[in-house]
Amino acid sequence: MENFEPVLVAFVCNWCTYTAADLAGTSRLSYPKNVRLIRVMCTGMVDPQYVIKALLEGADGVLVSGCHPGDCHYINGNYKARRRIKLLKEILPQFGFEPERLRLTWIGASDGIEFAEIMQELVKELKALGPSQAKMKMVV
């Protein structure tokens, strides 16, 4: 556990959070290596199956992050995403996935610092949770 390095898969929207991540990167803010960014056009395109896939395949946590309410480039994709995350947060914990392993955040394009802070916080939390139950299991 001491040296446990969790893996966080982050689905980030092209317009806001990806921009924030890029800003964090170019501003040389330090955010943990544990984050695997997957750029999508909009959080509204994140199909629940992607989240399940990531968790079953060994991600210790999944983050879906997009534009704040009212800011979505595609008008309301983030609201749709919020319902899907709500659904997943109902289903997954029933099977032992701690609710903290799935997160939804809004991170705006200029919030590079916030992006870095949230990543640090998430990784800290995941470290505290320990490895995900699915990590070493023979399930696909």
Added chain:
Amino acid sequence: MAITATIEVNQQDLLTSLKAFCTKLLEQDAISAILVPQRLPMKSMVMPTLVTEADHLDGVDPLSPAFPMNGAKVLAKLTRRPSGGKIAAIMRPCEIRAFIELVKLKQARTEDVVLIGMDCLGAYGNTDYFRFAGEDAEAATRRFYESVLAGKGAALDGVDLTTACQACEAPFPTSADIAIGLHGVDTGRHLLVLGQTPAGDDLLQQMGLPSSEVPTERQAIMDQLRTSREKYRDDMFAATAAATDNIDKLNTYLANCVNCYNCRVACPVCYCKECVFVTDVFNHDPSQYLRWAKRKGAVKMPTDTVFYHLTRLTHMSTACVGCGQCSNACPNDIPVMELFRMVAHNTQRAFAYEAGNSVDEKPPLSEFKEDEFQEVVGL
């Protein structure tokens, strides 16, 4: 004003009365056909039949404890597009609920159908039913409803209702156009008929059945039944939760699964032409399997089993009506209904949604609001 009427019953011969009711339905100008379960000449099975002529109603048997399929899918096929006529469909409450879900999913239409539901007495599993019915399906039905209506329960000849039915807290056709009531009704003499929508009232008006009142004790009896079912259901949920509350246990629970996808074929609300799990998305490159095996040292084949069930739950749990056909269809006797219903119960509660309640309620994932579910956002 809702119509309350009766169907005369002679000496608790419900089947004859129901046949007469069906005949009368067919006499109505507005009705072109009825969809009603009938005993089949072959075997002892009971299946939905589409009837246009009254002389083909001999096997009418909506009270049979046989429930080989959820009729909602059949009715959806009949109503998907205008058919040129109106169908009166006599179905179980869970079938009606599934049908309403399919309407919302544009797989069916309500315009050409009058939904007639009956207080559901429950059903046996397919194999149990065959054991119970033997060669005489009609007698089996009579034995079954007489016992149940007499308050002696459905456990007969060593078989009992399916778990789904025992856990069903909604055996009343609340979302039908016309409800046929058994509970709290003196079924030796008559059945209760209730118009529950304008369409239902219209039809009843035309049929001119003798009017009546809802027996005062009906509500209490229904409540009592619901309470005991809920208790059973909650115990079932507790047991299922204990059996699946981590991925190891879930793996064990689903260990028999061979990815046959029968559960989704039997499911009335799984409406996809083809499940995503049989499409190219899951037609992995051979190198993929090797990579998976490498990552964890071994990989169970066939793959994507837990993935399939979890993903399917995200697709259908908000629409699940608890009919139990999934378990009926599972070749390896995995208690999938217990699992799916448990999840469905929780997701539907989370969205304050009740599957099959009303066509006017949008499915949870087809709408959204600006200011909701703040609790899932942020750290």
Added chain:
Amino acid sequence: MQTKIGKALVIGAGISGIRAALDLAEFGYGVTLIERSPHIGGILSQLDYQFPTDRCGMCKMLPLVERDAGSQFCLRKGLFHDNIDIKLSTELASVEGEPGDFKVTLRQEPNPVDAARCIGCGKCVDVCPVTVADEFNAGLTTRKAIYLPVPHTIPNPYRIDTAACTQCGACQEVCPTEAIRLVDEGRKDFNILVVDDELIVRDSLKEWLEEEGGFHVSMAESGQEALQHLKTETCHLMLLDIKMPGMDGVEVLEKAKELFPDLPVVMMTAYATVETAVEAMKIGARDYLIKPFDTDALIPKVIQIYQTLSTPPGPELEVGAIVMSGGTSYYNPADGKDTYSYGSLPDVVTSLEFERLFSGTGPNGGQLLRPSDGRPIRRIAWLQCVGSRDMQSNADFCSNICCMYAIKEANVARERAARAGTELETSIYYMDMRTFGKSFQRYRDRSEASGVAFKRGRVHSVEPDLQANDLQLRWADIDGNVAVDHVDLVVLSVGQRPAEGTQALTETLGIGLNPWGFPQTEPFSLTRTERDGIVAAGSFAGLKDISESVTQASAAALAASTTIHNAGGSIGLKDQPEAIYADVSRETPRILVTVCTCSEAVTQGVDQKALTHHLKSDPAVDRVEFLDGTCTAEGWDKLVALVKQHRPNRLLIGACLPYVYARKLKALGTEVGLDPRLMEVVDIRTPVFQAAREDAPEGTEPSAVTVQRLLAMAVARLRRISPAPVATVPVFQQTLVVGGGIAGMTAALAIADHGFTVDLVEKDKALGGNLQWLSKTIDGQDIRAFLEDTRNRVTGHPQINLHLDTRVIAAFGQAGTFYSTLEDGDGNAVQVNHGATILATGGHEAATTAYGFGTSPRIVTQQNLEAQLHDGTLDPTQLHTVAMIQCVDSREEPRNYCSRVCCSTSLKHAQALKAANPSLRIVVFYRDMMSYGFMESYFTEARKSGITFIPYTLDRRPAVAADGTDGDRVTVSGYEPIIGQPVEMTADLVVLATGIVPELPGELADAYGVARDEDNFFQEAESKWRPVDALKEGVFACGICQAPRNIHESIATAEAAAERALRILGRERLPSGTIVARIHESLCSLCERCVEACPYGARSLDPENERIVVNPAMCQGCGACAATCPNNAAYIEGFDAEQLMDVIDAALN
């Protein structure tokens, strides 16, 4: 992809410049967009949040059709468009020629950092010794002389602030790519002549200029000597003292100018003779310096002059029209009497500084901390009208934007505080809260309900309370109670001023200014100037908020476009051959991976062999090559050669700044016949910055691992791509305009003037709408003559089919292809096919039953009064008292919006009545006087003419009672809060301002698939960024069916709507983007959930063929449909499930 020969120049790349440039570019013209600062975005690069969403959303301005011609990422980050050439740090030097055929010369400020070489490593910043205030953070933080102007733009090379740079050379030494070339050889040959009678001045100037500036300096102690020097030696710049014995500076200047008319001269003056210096500038001096000199100011000024002079002008362009969109500047409170101690009290900030204070890229990373001591802020006060509505700062105008931005700032600050879990008190001190725009009033009400305190009173000064360590404000409320409030921070809501350089630019262009220094526009136009082909966009013409700036930028684009079109600019360019790509769909993937090695961060610890081996373990990877400097010309050539040699069917480039490759990939695709959709650039540098740092925290993942994974993920994505041919939809190149009022007529004319057919439908028998009952504008323009002229142009236009007494009875369709059925009064129906739809259905004065309306002929509406004044049935000289009541049934539920025109109409009427009868008593009952913008001066005039204005609140409204025969005696009573007493008067006339209600029938809106807002106005796609568009592309609205507006503003929206429609009409087919929704029909169950999920109305059910269809031009590729579809029958090309699953896999490997 420029499709037409016409070209335009847009000056200023703020939002209005961007809007205008994009509109022109999308129509097919070539646009040069120049910007004096080193970044695009203007003021909005510093503002993160806009109401009403309290977020950004600027990206919604990007093209929706043919979106791949433009960039597809955060607009605050940058902008690319195939038809737009953006030139930063560039100004207009000169212009010649005629409308349609201008020859312009630009001047580009040199940057010693070579953008092509700079890799943004930032080493230069570490060594730069010069620290100056950072303008990006409004001076709240500091930066170095070498710096990134904006932290988040793309491309983002470092710049050197040449004015601040001491030329020490440290950056040049440390730069790993030799991108910096500081030494400016030219300076030592630049001869400066210093003319001053005082030796010490001459000597010290010589020393500074030579040592710090690197110039060559000569000296003269008198005018004669100076002139002599000029005759004998070459001199590039003369610094000339004004007060000298003998010949004074002005005389020397005159003589020198006779000899050398082009010689730049800078006057040196003591404070006492500043006026003389200003005079000297009129006779040719370039600038002046005030003694005693501040070297920090002097050297940069001279360097700037040197740079301007030494930079060869260029490039030269030929353009058909010029759009001025230079934005505005903001009032500097320190410039005036500064009673708020701005500049001396650090916790008194301007609104712009406050925006930076709570910005994520601001000084505190978004935390609300006091500038003085970093303590958390708990109480904030906004003071309105700082530098607005203030004669003392020469501002007899309202700046329009401050009320709303103050409320927004309060809201955002509250949200920030809530997130940090702290309490925040927010108070706005105001005189009138001018919530006159669409949705503003409800926004204000919501904010008030959520805890923003609105305090009606003007704070006279800010004083520090040393005891409490905070600031105190003394103010008097409307009832006369004086209070002292204590706050941690005071935000001054500063007003607008003309943009820096407005005078010089307008002089160059030959455009006049209004009394406040903003460009003067033509009557009834907010964009056209006295010179055809030179137009003003956005706030450059004064006092606009974002929504208006964007609208008027489109309107300006239209005016420019008309000029270009009239000069033949719409002639099509010779068709460029369409790129032909090989069909690789049946081939197994053969990916060429190139890895850029120019960054140490990437190469550090990377074993090229191991990386190659790992990547090639995926059978899809054919080759892995390592390239130095992929972004440089040499590097790119090598890459092209590799592609040609190995002929991969997919290309993966590992480099940095993926954004900048879009154009190169397109060109490469055309050259080698490989679809650019089969190429991908992945940023392998930004993610490893940290690993490359010497102070990288322990446990940081080694670069090699990161790079390998990033490439593998990209391979996974690329492997499965199989692009289908780009879909297009056909366009009926004509349009339908519904409504023949001024907006409809304007839009119809605008489009018809571009040669496209317009069907103009009007339900009445005559054109004109509300203009038919209006006579004159508040500024005296003759509305009737204007209407007559417009009508004549419409009826005489060969491209306009006029349908009077006609309605649209049915319609359906989408961008490019609409089908409408029109029916006239006789029941004859015709079908019109059109590519775009413009709704200009107007509105009318609201009916009322309030204030006794209908009980007395003496109680009238504004429209009644206008008519009576016009037809002479009302004789003002027979009146003694007139009462006007504003906001009748308005600005409260259910009609909780401001109708925008009523206050100025009352001012207009009051003025007219008073002019006819100076002894007339006029009392105006108002809530907040909405005399926004330059209208404020009419409010001032009305006050001066003796009209009484009495404010009322909703809980204490005036009352009107009519009695006597036929209600002939009308009594108006109210409450005057200042004197604290009821007032009562017998009024000869009571005028009710009832406001505007829209006329946009729900069936019409439904037919075209557009929504109406809660007040039944047209619901625009986005109030700020797409103000005249429906969410569904292809439908636009203008005039008062969109929102209440005056004539000028309605015309501007009509021009904007026309310009937006032209983008569609200008092409035969509309192409889709590359990331676009598609359908596996064999899997589709027709549940239509995707249709519901699509925010753009791009999906629909084709009932005949029983299938779902996607209009690819309307689809924006958001993927909401795909995520909704349970079995991936709906999917997004470029982001389909197979790809994403593989990417997830690769991410976890």
Added chain:
Amino acid sequence: MTAVATQNRPGTESAPGPDALKAIQDKIKSCIQCGTCTASCPNEFAMDLTPRHLWRMVLMGDTEDIFASQTFTLCSACYTCSLRCPRGLPLTEAMHDLKQLAAKHKLPRYKASTAFYGHFMDTVRRHGRIRETEFISRYFMTMTPSKPLMPLKYTSMGLKLLRKGKLHIENPFAAPGKQSLEAIFQKVESMEERA
């Protein structure tokens, strides 16, 4: 400086009519009642009407209430309101105008104030500078018939000021600046008469 108030000047003893306000109204017509004057006034606490209230009455021509108020007499001419007024109105001047009107009409309500200003200026005129002792003695002399105890009220303050050297006993006949100032006073008087 618009005028010099002198109690010895001719005047009427009736309240000014609405027309008398015309000149003042013209000065402050464009007032928007923002209240900056009120908030910025250091003497506002002592006023019965706030400055904004007063200006509103001036604009409404409400002479009765204006000249029932002490507000303008309490203006100490600090000019803060004039400096702060967003309309740039000459409010201090307008206050002065009201004082003038009150003096000109010899309104009994303003006797103390008029006397105070009058004696102040007379002292200045006589000596070329203010002489506190003489000025205040004359003021008391004017006031004692109606308020006999008034000087007593100020005795302790007077003693304190004397002790601190703020008040001096001076030769009432020495008048070093008389000649030069007298010319100014005369000039102003003639100008005012013309006006």
